[in-house]
Amino acid sequence: MSWILISIFLPMAFCLVIPFLYKYFNKRLHTGWFVLFIPAIIFVSFLQYIPIVASGETVSYTIAWIPSLGINFTMYLDGLALLFGLLISGMGALVILYSIFYMSKTRDALHNFYIYLLLFMSAMLGLVFSDNILILYGFWELTSISSFLLIAYWFERKSSRSSALKALLITVFGGLAMFAGFIMLIIITDTYSLREMIDQVGNIQHHPLFIPAMLLILLGAFTKSAQFPFSIWLPDAMEAPTPVSAYLHSATMVKAGLYLVARFTPIFGGSGVWFWLVSGIGLVTLLYGSLRAVRQTDLKALLAYSTISQLGLIMSLLGIGSLALSSSSGENSILYVTAMLAAVFHLFNHSTFKGSLFMIVGIIDHETGTRDIRRLGGLMNLMPISFTIMTIASFSMAGLPPFNGFLSKEMFFKGVLDAAEVGILGMDFLGILFPIIAWIASVFTFIYSMILVFKTFTGKHHAERLPKKISREAPIGMLISPIILSSLIVIIFFFPNVLAAYILKPAIWAVFPTITGDLNIYIRAWHGPTIELYMTLGVIVVGTALYLATKRWNQVFKVYPEKLSLNYLYNLSIEKWEKFAIQFTNRYMTGSLRSYLIYILGFITIILAGMMWITGDIRFDFSNNANISVYDVGLVIATIMAAFAVMFTNNRITAIVALGTVGYLVVMFFVVFRAPDLALTQTVVETVTTALFLLCFYHLPKLGKRMEKITFKLTNFLIALGVGITFTILTLAINGHKLFPSIADFFEDAYTLAGAKNIVNAILVDFRGFDTMLEISVLTIAGLGVYTLIRLRVKGSESK
Template structure:
């Protein structure tokens, strides 16, 4: 196969749905437009683009692109478009366009949550495109789980309904459970092959069966596929997912999301097809699901419930065909190999047909619900004359689903029968006569399919109109609602009479993608689909289905199956609910056992684990050494600083007031700063000094809400555990530091940083280069955590307290922020100049940090210290008036700058957070070094300033409190 580099377009295909989803909130400024009209052009344009790629894919020229993301982990964002992914991409974009068009008329532009609806829909579309285009298994898994999250949001669209929330949670729990199992299977494949690339794994598939991890990997991956594609017994989430709006059901639960498991099985068939376990698991699971879903569909009184179980049944049909198609690998190089590819051909053709007729039927059910106010079959009937177009669409869709001529479902159903009869011809794996179960089960399931198809049409549109049971008088739907289902059922007719439109252009390339890794090079095949093959066994099976189906349908009417109410016991749903309740009760008991509400208990748990785990590791490791022979002797200055530090630390527990305890703690921090000065570490000294200053102010602000400190006599059994834990933590930490210095088996990494700081990053300040370049990931996540923490503090304060109240419930008298204001005229006078000096120095530290002591982090702390000084001298309101900015917004801007700068390396096909630098001749400045790391440092600077001031202003008395 030839491969074309087409990275721009393929990456835009994945990116555009997410970009458009991000801009959807802005449409609130366009109230006259339905949001759907803004969304519709995207899937339509993508569908048209991929139609233009059919000739090149048909000619064997695939599209591929890749750029490095996390090369050390083998995770690259590789997108690959071949015949199989093209088939699914056209389903995703084509059905997406029709569903969006349908939703424009189904959902009013004034509907509650209309913008989030389209945001979630676009997220899902982008995630599904990522699933079918990703060649890297880890990237595929990421998109896979994103489909679960976005579908959860769509199913819970009407979140005020208890059943919607239940269905959304159920679908996510089951599919995410399967996704985690699949994730483990992917990693087992990586251990065996050393790669996450699907193409590379397929290339070495022949050597994999010898590994002991091969079968576990297969089982775990199938678990993910079965849960996503609603295979028995994991199907139980799909009927409850019908609580979603009808456009969601038409899109997710007929054409796209539930087909993700089908796609995964098809894509990995070249890897596992040679295993008998794969053949039996996929085939039998599909057959059981097919029969079970078809039988359950007959018992449903809700139209969407009927379609849900029919979807389960049809997914089982496709899955069983993929399982039977894998039998071709047993005959590689023989004439029978191509014989068995008929099953895969039928699976792919029915995949298309199912999207066509099931999508149209879901839309029909939405129209019925929209025009009558109910989906209950017991209340419906006699709609044929009132809704003739809707009836025609339902008739064509249902007959195609039942496999009746002259519709495309008849062709794929005949191919299904052919595949089932073919598998009976050969004794695979010495199974004797057991292969005969496949055609019998297929015929029985087809009878049930015929029955529920007839129920759908004639129980809804036939009989007498029951006006008294309807909420409103039904009438034909508007043209906008009818357009999408009419277009879909038209395809059911077109594909029936002109099957070559899809057989040569879509199905054959998809077949090549699946079986080129399974069949021998000499095995060739052509997809040939015809409407009439003569009086074959398949035709007689179809006649038998119609005859038995008519008899069963007539009996069904007399037995009044719809009036029976299931008991709800001893069912899979009951097992799911019971298991969930058991887990909740058990977790509640366990949590209540250790979540006592006491901070002291929590610290005891944490520090006890810390001591036990780390001391055990230190004692159990024979190579640990605590020698201190190579350490330099202590100087007089160092001894004095350490002595003061120890005295200050020892004084903390004996302090009689919180202010004294804070000052003693601050003294310890400032002594550490002096040690950094003595050790000639100016960056660390500046950082420690700024953090200590801001921390002391923060503690003072926090403690003003607490009552006066009271020293009470405590019992020995209370003090003794505290003493043991304190000594244990101190000893453990000291031993870890000594062990790290005395027995590390590795060469110090500091030598690497000293050598490569300037050569690789263009900076002479090693500390700053480490923060923004070598360990940029750490810094990025640290400012993210800081940002989240500051938002949490802000939220807790404003949610917990009413405006004007303190934590004790007392109302502030006047301005709460004024309590921190100093009345010292000297301090106020001096601070005017000192603040300006500190701010200027902070800017110097920021710009000089790449080559001299400083950087964004230190500069931000220095700026915050200046603002805190201003607040102490003049009050919080002065800070707000002088700098009327939203510090939460500043935090967000800083994070955005850091992320955008880190992602900018993708433009140059470089790993995430790669920086560039160079020397340039600038006017006046002359030769000047410019580095992109400074932009990242700017994001750090803004984020840290925003975080610090957001916390200070929130705890010190927010503006909202003073209103």
């Protein structure tokens, strides 16, 4: 079995073991130590694929899932999938190591935490390695579910629950739209394989569903990667524990949308619609996130908006890089390949500096008891290691040397400048906006990066403002992971081409499979006195000036009315919908069983009768009907009399006996129609239910005179008459109007097909085995639910 497949399901399988490890070992050893080796093993195993992928080869593994429909469980590893696989597993190991020292053994439900985290890891690995887009969609939604559980980890907080719900609503909405786009691609190409779809790019791009499929898929990517205006869920996701935030922002959830755009670039890239949407929305998100970040006073909120900004930067580069596939790009295609390289490079760099930033913010919160910038300050002498890591990561995010963020930020400036200079796809007029927006957003990126460092660690220390007294650096265990990440930030700056040759270049090959030849990728820090260098110097000068004068201009943001913010509009719409839902529900949830039956039976009658009326294709054919015998007439009369007895009796015992009589008369029908197995089954069921009724009703009070008189109700009469007439007509019409040959002929050959002499048993066990299994599963789940409720009730009584 392929290790790729094992790596996907190993975390998910280990989830079954975690509750037992937590129960028996957590008092002596943190559960995270058992979990840590899972992502570590996966990361080490992925390292062996680096030489293979760097040489231009790919690895795939296929398991037949539904062969009759051509649906296979296919895992595919190329440069892009390997890049994400290393990020997901590597960051997963560092986050788990960090959480061992961050999460409390006594206060936190660690078994739930690590189950959700490993489930999240499995979902992300399955997403990036899936070649079948239906499998990809399944893992995509699993990331939404697992992130919902992680965000709502502290579920006793109302803010955690509402934040998780917001993330779920927005991302699942986008996921469903993306699924519709996938279905359109399947209709166009008649395949579920992403690689086979790429081979049919010509047919896809000339199909009428090309644009609708593109828009729907982008909608899924934008919601997952928090692009404007869907970015409102990401800041609220800060309600999750800091290790979750570090993982979600650096390597998993928000990167899924970027992966999707990069993966589908070979199909949609080169289109003007794709270019303008991806690059345009990316630039707007970049500017929006940077402007929102500088006004935050909570460190995690600032990092959340900085993530939105950085995701917009990467998204814009993916859009610019897609121009390499445009037929009008010509000789300039290599420029846009460089832009795509910048996107992939900054995606990796963002994981390193954003992961370490979140971990340091978590350390500050853990040691001081607050993340409020207004309370912090002067921590440099108390926490020198944390200060150093924060400085390295923040300066990298600001695009300063000697850190890896400087390299990818310079490539970003070059990408937007190249896009502005080459007049294709309407860039002649609007192209100048690309470098302008990029530069303005970079200025504010510089500002919020400086806020992280200097507002937190420099200045005067006010111990009286802090909920907890701090006198030392954080435990070394919490510092190991951010130290590793910050070391990578510096190492990559000095040796970027090692990463480029073995990781980034294969990822570019995966995005541009049709571009042949050597891409000649070479990254260096010094390019001479270029325009992008002057842009960086301008960012530093203007950013420093604005940072020093923050108090003078930061009040400008308060002019914008809060009622026009996206978050306010979302909360208002949710509030209105909830109010409407409550009012609407109260209208029909009256607590009356009669009302519910009227709704159900009335709706069924209207739908069925309406469809029969609209189609008008109702025919009756009684030629093949059997003769009605005197036994049939007698059984019908007896059944009707027994049913009326149930209705008009005022004695429970009589009602039960009469109801049992109806059931036993049905048994006689089965006997007359020569179905002894059904007759036996009905006899057993009727006997058991009648006995249970008698046992339960024995302990109930008498009915008295409440049912002696039944008043006539027109609504009941119309519903009963409508249901009776509709189903009678429907049954007679179906009996005389068969669209397909009866399946009974197939089941009659049960002995040959299944080796069973009893047709009913063969149908239940062999022909409909999965159906039966699922029915048993439903009953099992219901039984477990009842058992749980009883146990909770017993424990509640004991506690009183």
